[in-house]
Amino acid sequence: MDDETADALLGKTVQSETGDDMGRVVDVIVDRGGAIRAAVIDFGGFLGVGTRKIAIDWRVLNFAKTKDKKSLVADLSPDQLRTAPAYKPGEPVVIVGRADVAPAAQPAPAAAAAPASPPAQDAPAPNR
Template sequence: MSLHPTISSAKVEGTAVYDLAGDKLGAIDDLVIDKRTGHVRYAALEFGGFLGVGTDRYPLPWDMLKYDTSKDGYVVNLDRDLLTTAPRYAKEAAPAYTEDYGRSVYTHYGFNWQ
């Protein structure tokens, strides 16, 4: 059992995200929280571009990410090819996180929208 089961969103933002092979995909840019339940719905993965220019945000269902203490980062069962067709947005153009949008994100990754 972890001694610290909670974490500040400020510490999650910037944390690296790796695929199952251990390759870095990007980093967490933002968290999206359900106002009614208080649960994190998405982690916005910053991916693509060069030196932060032209990078897009890819909302990933929070339950998709598993923290790996040996990597000091999150691991996802995801390959880069799936990201090419994933819902995404530019940092300045965050979407309205509606129920329909949520369903499209969760469905893309094979998760059920609750």
């Protein structure tokens, strides 16, 4: 493999779309089938003190489109991570980001009332 086809994830910086520092990747969560479900990042604090580990949905991460590719960009705001529950190994995992379900369907616009059908006419009486 060359540097163009693969890159390590652990230790990568995570930034918001506006360039805010969100932390560093410290772990990856995979499901039983081996698919990556979430990245665990150290979020908050100052110089490593007071950080919390937060599991964020893998699908909200994008590789930076810069030459150095040293960071990941998360489609989340720092406020979303501030209010997120902490990741604690051995406890149920809450993953912040996209939900696994499709968004609820938007209600269809009210259909225009169909023109009323002409009133039923009595059938002509049979000739006797």
